[in-house]
Every structure is written in structure tokens, then in C-alpha cells.
Amino acid sequence: MPTKPVLSHGSGLGSGYSDRPVLVGVRTLIVVCMLLTLALILVTVRPMEVLYGSFPSCKNGGDAHLYQSPRPRVKVIPEWQDPAVTADRETEKLHDPRYGTPRRFVPMGTATFLFVHISSYRLGPSSFGVVGLGATDLFRHSNPAFYCSWHPHVQTIAFPVVHCNGTVVQPDRKHVSYGRQYTGTVVLCNFTSPVGVDGVGGHIVVTATHGSEDLSALEDVMFVAKIESPGEYNGSLFQEPYQYEHVYCGNGMYGDWVNPQRVREWMAYHARYFGERSHFFLNDAGALDDDVRKVLQPWVDLGRVTISNVRQQKRFSTHIHSQFAILSDCMLRSRTLSTWTWFFDMDEYIFNPPGFDLQQTLRQVQKDWWGSTLKRVSLQQIPMDSKHCQRTADPIKQESEWAIEKLVYRRTETIEFGGYMDRKSFVRSDSALAMGPHEPPEGGMILAEGESIGSVTLWTDKFSYYHYHGTTTRKDSELCQELVDPGVNVTTFSDVEHQLGIFHNVSHRLDLSMKALAEEVKEFETSMIGA
Helix, strand or coil, X not given: CCCCCEECXXXXXXXXXXXXXXXXXXXXXXXXXXXXXXXXXXXXXXXXXXXHCCCCCCCCCCCHHHCCCCCCCCCCCCCCCCCHHHCCHHHHHCCCHHHCXXXXXXXXXXCCCCEEEEEEEEEECCEEEEEEEEEHHHHHHCCCCEEEEEEECCCCCCCCCEEEEEEEECCCXXXXXXXXXXXXXXXXEECCCCCCCCCCCEXXXXXXXCCCCXXXXXXXXXXXXXXXXXXXXXXXXXXXXXXXXEEEEEEXXXXXCCCHHHHHHHHHHHHHHHCCCEEEEEEECCCCCHHHHHHHHHHHHCCCEEEEECHHXXXXXXXCCCHHHXXXXXXXXXXXXXXEEEECCCXXXXXXXXXXXXXXXXXXXXXXXXXXXXXXXXXXXXXXXXXXXXXXXXXXXXXXXXXXXXXXXXXXXXXXXXXXXXXXXXXXXXXXXXXXXXXXXXXXXXCCCCCCCXXXXXXXXXXXXXXXXXXXXXXCCCCCCEEECCCCCEEEEEEEEXXXXXXXXXXXXXXXXXXXXXXXXXXXXXXXXXX
């Protein structure tokens, strides 16, 4: 018989002989694996004090499980590492004990995104526009740059990748949007020669950087901004005649409520004013409930209105709900759709002098224009009181009247800051690249050598707008809070300027210009969408 191995007494298997030597290796392997697993857990799991913040304290003794939210998934945060591109002497000093005991700065999470992409448009044979939100503090304290590249679907010597620097257009740096986390940003990619006009198709890649003055070592971002299919390019889109003569770009409709009756009146008035060859782009930023959509749906069915859902904007802190980005998005969208693009709010009504309609007035101002090319028209504001109405002999009928019939007192005094009333405007669509609520920003207009925004803008009283401030969001169904006796043409009462507060004894004059149009607007609405 062969001799069997002798096991030591400390083996845990007893003394003497064993005919199962293989079990020794299996058990040893199991013990080693358990030790390795325990060591791995100790190394990778975060300290318990980090986890404590994820759980509520115990209540009612052992009943804590009744109050706990679902246990969060444990996430291991890696130690911060310096990228190789910054391996210079300054970086070495961060870890050099000669400069003192090195302390660790370990970032946790991301407070602000580098760029929030909203949309991209081809602006011409060699240019594209990318709309989004930029990190405000990065533009304040660093010099972030954007780079563009065109990648043909089939890359050959004849169809190479082409690069260019991006140009950034934003609101004025003094604009209040710079007090929020993000600011509206338009990136213009202007290549030196046409790209993608060969029909091969391709895509635009944009690289957003933190800038050379940013030392966070965070990674830059590269993203595909727009894809064009083979044969998609159509050069005729960038020249007249366009599909529409006029496009309206609406700001994001935000807040907890919008009066559906005011929306109905505004929509009927301007659908008639702009005519058949017009289109309305409206943006729901959270305020369009079912009642408002019911009012707009007939116009959507007629193809006159497009509603975009922009409610995601509330995730990002910007001035007035991303208005610069939303309006600029609509502006770039309109460049290949219409001759003129308009910007004003839903409590404002465009008006021309009696006897002139929109097209007649446009022809007249262009004929009288002294400059080289008329690219923008500034609209004069006519501020209306929003609570005083003229007493009528039939109060019941007055209750059913529209806002432009009830509110007939025009403020005659300028009470805005600096003696200047806000103006709105409309622009030639092929001449604008970005737009704010009142005027285009610097770099937002295409200007020839020697031109400025002022030299291509017409300030005229032939285009104005009646401003019924705040009536669109008034929750009370009755606008008339105080009645003025008939025959009173000039009176004084308190008025509200939305930025400065209440002004007392402000002079107002009776103005029936808009009321005179009400019946025609109502008849037009009935003929278009029924009663």
C-alpha cells in the first residue's frame, strides 16, 4: 500500500491520515476568496459617515424602516486626478512637500453644465447656428471657446473634414441674465467655404471648452449638433420667396396660469392682422393648461400655429425662463421660412395708422427709408391702463366685451426709468442671427461694412403696439375694476410700471382706436374657426 501523507495537528482536520487530500486545497481557496472579498469591500465602500446623511434618524424606537426613503445606490467617488496636459511645474507644486503639506481637494458632483444644447440650424451654404445655455460664471471669469467641424458622411480627399472657430452671441454682459446660473448662448459656425452642398450629407460637431483661464481640469465637451442626410441640402431655402411673409416668435409662456379668453382675443386679432401668409410659434414654458390649448387648437388645426413644449427650461436657472435662447431659437428657425420675424408679448397688440394695413405700411416705410437696407423696425409703445373702463348704458353687454373694447384709457405720461418706454421690434429674417425680447444683441444682426444696428433700424410711429400690461395673467374674469363716466376724455389715476411700482395722478386720455377694430376681429374669428 502506498504511504499516505501525514497532516499536522494544527491543520484543523485532526491528526492521523486522510484519504481526501484534495479537500484541503478547496477549503483553503474558499478562505482566501472570502478574505479577498472582505478586503475589496473595505477598500471600495465609502466611509459610513458619508452614508449616514442618506438615511433618516430613527423614530419611535425600532420603527425607523417605516420612515425611510428607498436606500440610495452607493456610488464610489474616485480621487481627483490631474490631466496629463497640465503636467508642468505649477502642477508639480500641488504635490511638492517643499511648499507645505499637500492637502486634497476632492470635487463631488457637478454644479453647472458646461453647455446645454437646445437646437441647431443651417443658416446658409457655409454657416450654422447652435442655440443653448452657457455657464454664466464661466463666461464671467474665464474665456470659454467653441470650435466647429463639418464631417461628411463619406470622408475622402474630395470631401474632407473642415474646421472653424465658433463665434458666441449672448445678451449684453450688463443684462440681468448674468445674475443667474446660465445665460442664453448662440454659437455661430461660419466656414470659409460652403460645406455639405454637394449632397453627400454629414454632420456638425461642436466642441465646448472651459477656456485657458479655467484651472478646474474638467473635460471639454464634444457633441454632434446637427445631422444632414444625403441629399437634404436645399439651397433654395435661403432665398426669397419664402413660405411665409411674417412669422411671430413668442416668448416662453410661464407661470401658474394664463387667461384663455385673453389668448383667444390676441390670437384672433393678430391672425387677421398678419394675414394668410403668416405663422405663429408659441412656446409652453409651463402655463398652457387645457383651457388655453382648447382656445389655440383650432388655429393649430388650420396650420397657423405651432406650439413647442419648452418646460424643461425650468431645470436651468436663467433670466425670465430662458427667453433669449427661446427667442433666438425661433429667430434661426424663421430665417428660411419668412421675410419678416416679429417679437412682442401676448398682452401687446400691433397697430397701424387708420387707413393703412400691414402690407401698405411696410411698402411705405421701405419706400421712405433713407438707409441702404432696412433690416429692423422698432415699434413704439402705447401703454394702456389695465383696470379703468368707460361706463356704458348696458353693463351686461360690457361684461362680454373683449379687452380692447373695455380698456380705452391711454397713459400720456412717460413714467419708465430714465423717461424711456420699452420698445419691441421686427426684423428681416435673413438679416438676424439672435434676438432678445426688445432688440438684437451685439453680433445678433448681419451688418455690412460701415453699418450698425442703428443705421439699419427704422424708428417710426407708423408701427406701434398697444400694451395692456399684465392682462394676460389676470385671474379675475372682469377687467373693469373702476368705471369712468362717459364724456371724460382726460383723467388722472394711479398707474403701474412693472419695474418701478405704482405712480399716482398719472394723466390718461380716452383712446378708441383699438375698440373700433373689435367687431371686425370677431367676424374674422367666426369666419375662420366658427363661433
